[in-house]
Amino acid sequence: xxxxxxxxxxxxxxxxxxxxxxxxxxxxxxxxxxxxxxxxxxxxxxxxxxxxxxxxxxxxxxxxxxxxxxxxxxxxxxxxxxxxxxxxxxxxxxxxxxxxxxxxxxxxxxxxxxxxxxxxxxxxxxxxxxxxxxxxxxxxxxxxxxxxxxxxxxxxxxxxxxxxxxxxxxxxxxxxxxxxxxxxxxxxxxxxxxxxxxxxxxxxxxxxxxxxxxxxxxxxxxxxxxxxxxxxxxxxxxxxxxxxxxxxxxxxxxxxxxxxxxxxxxxxxxxxxxxxxxxxxxxxxxxxxxxxxxxxx
Ligand code: HXC
Numbered sequence: 642x643x644x645x646x647x648x649x650x651x652x653x654x655x656x657x658x659x660x661x662x663x664x665x666x667x668x669x670x671x672x673x674x675x676x677x678x679x680x681x682x683x684x685x686x687x688x689x690x691x692x693x694x695x696x697x698x699x700x701x702x703x704x705x706x707x708x709x710x711x712x713x714x715x716x717x718x719x720x721x722x723x724x725x726x727x728x729x730x731x732x733x734x735x736x737x738x739x740x741x742x743x744x745x746x747x748x749x750x751x752x753x754x755x756x757x758x759x760x761x762x763x764x765x766x767x768x769x770x771x772x773x774x775x776x777x778x779x780x781x782x783x784x785x786x787x788x789x790x791x792x793x794x795x796x797x798x799x800x801x802x803x804x805x806x807x808x809x810x811x812x813x814x815x816x817x818x819x820x821x822x823x824x825x826x827x828x829x830x831x832x833x834x835x836x837x838x839x840x841x842x843x844x845x846x847x848x849x850x851x852x853x854x855x856x857x858x859x860x861x862x863x864x865x866x867x868x869x870x871x872x873x874x875x876x877x878x879x880x881x882x883x884x885x886x887x888x889x890x891x892x893x894x895x896x897x898x899x900x901x902x903x904x905x906x907x908x909x910x911x912x913x914x915x916x917x918x919x920x921x922x923x924x925x926x927x928x929x930x931x932x933x934x935x936x937x938x
Contacts, residue, residue, distance in 0.1 A: 642671070642677050646870035653881055655680035658735050660728060661901060662686055662715055662772060663742030665693035667842035668872060670700075670833075672739055675873035676880070677706045684728055684735075686713040687742070689934040715742055721775050734783050735878045738776045740769040740791040740814065743806040746848040746924045749917055758806045766810035770817060775823070777830060782794060786829035788880045791818055794904075795836040796895050801905035804849075817889050822889030831888040833879045838895025838904060840867040843910030844927075849906075851923035852916075859908070863896035 644651055659676050663669040664685025674685045677700055685708060687693040693710035700708045709731070728735060737781045744764040748757070773789055780787045794801070795809070797815040801808040815834060822832040839858035841850075851858040858866055875894050877883050898904045912920075 642674050642678065642873065647675055647678060647877065648871075648874050649679055649877055649881070651679070653679045653877070657737070657881075658682045658684070658728075658732060659737045659739065659880060660686065660735050660776075661739040661741055662682040662713075662769070664739070664849060665689065665696040665710070667740070667844050668739075668837065668840060668869075669741040670696055671840075671869045671873055672741065672876045673708065674700055674704070675877050676868075677701075677704055677708055678883070679877060680706070681736075682709070682732070684711060686707045686711040686715070686724060688714045689711070689931065689937075691934055691937055695925040696741045696784075715772055716763040718771050721768075721771050723780065725760070725775055729779065734780060734785040735776060735787065737788040737790065738772060739876070739880070740772060740789065742768065743792070743807070743811075745804055745845070747803045747851065747909060749803065750805045752917065753806065761806035762810045764810075765807060766813045769814055773817065773821070779824065780830055781825070781828055784829070787831075789818075789821075789832045789880050790876060791815075791828065791832070791834040793818075793834045793836045793891055795838070795899035796897060796905050796916050797836065797891060798899065799903050799905065801907075803909045815879055818891060819889050826888055831885065833887060833889070834891040835872065835875055835879070836891055836893040836895065836899075837872055838898040840869060840872055844931075847926050847927040851920040851927075853923075858896070858898050859904040861896050861898045862901045865896065867894060867896070873923075885898065 661673045664673040665687040690712040697708040697710035713720045744761045793811045796808045797812045818832045818834045841856040846856045
């Protein structure tokens with residue numbers, strides 16, 4: 642991505658500082674890159690130290706500016722508090738938080754254990770709330786204006802078979818966005834969310850398209866997937882100056898996939914035991930690879 646891919650003037654975010662959870666890979670990295678290109682200092686956190694550190698180095702090498710990598714598992718409150726202490730010590734209050742870190746995999750709900758539910762809910766639902774709470778307490782105490790952006794999915798409006806822990810968790814964040822938008826509006830903190838359509842990333846395709854092959858939004862009325870700058874532009878708009886009156890909204894960027902098809906995984910109803918076994922094996926392989934990177938850190 643270059644500045645020319647974005648619809649904003651150079652230096653729009655100069656002097657601002659943002660934290661992007663899960664900013665070392667996937668959509669989080671894309672949004673971090675856009676914030677950096679527009680002059681912000683960006684903190685990226687993730688569970689895998691090599692991934693966040695390498696991404697920070699690559700982004701700074703490509704674009705200059707400042708990206709700070711933090712290793713943090715948002716399932717652990719004490720890691721969040723320690724990270725925010727360091728970030729606040731590094732230059733005061735953040736201007737915004739992007740709740741992007743997530744976990745998800747396709748599975749028949751009857752095949753899940755409670756540990757499987759917790760693996761997802763503790764990242765998406767509980768972890769994003771903890772991030773929001775600990776940033777919020779600091780902003781409120783300091784009277785600092787800030788913008789919180791959460792990355793959701795269109796399923797928050799219609800549910801999604803075969804990804805029930807994810808859709809329950811993301812729906813909770815949709816409710817958080819609406820609720821805190823009101824509760825903290827008078828104190829300068831606003832909340833919005835993006836419901837992206839299909840912007841395939843490597844980690845997501847490994848878990849949501851485990852059969853491999855082209856990962857394309859079937860039935861999309863624009864007959865294509867999303868392009869990363871299309872997501873990044875909306876993220877910058879919601880986080881940056883000029884959109885202050887936009888508050889409490891979850892906005893889809895999906896080429897009208899949701900209106901056309903519901904945008905969820907209902908098509909997997911056609912899978913039988915064999916397809917589900919293959920999917921699970923494939924996802925397990927990818928998870929093992931991620932765990933190795935976490936232990937290296
Ligand atoms: C059933 C599964 C399973 C599967 C794991 N489990 N994969 N159950 N089917 N395919 C179960 C395990 O058996 C175990 O339960 C429990 O889940 C915890 O598994 P762990 O591997 O120990 O968990 P952990 O290492 O913490 O990994 C967390 C994770 C993993 C969520 C499972 O996928 C992950 O780290 N993902 C991060 C990246 C990611 O998911 N990206 C995609 C995001 S896409 P038992 O009972 O056996 O111990 C997204 C929205 C997309 O969020 C929107 C698209 C439009």
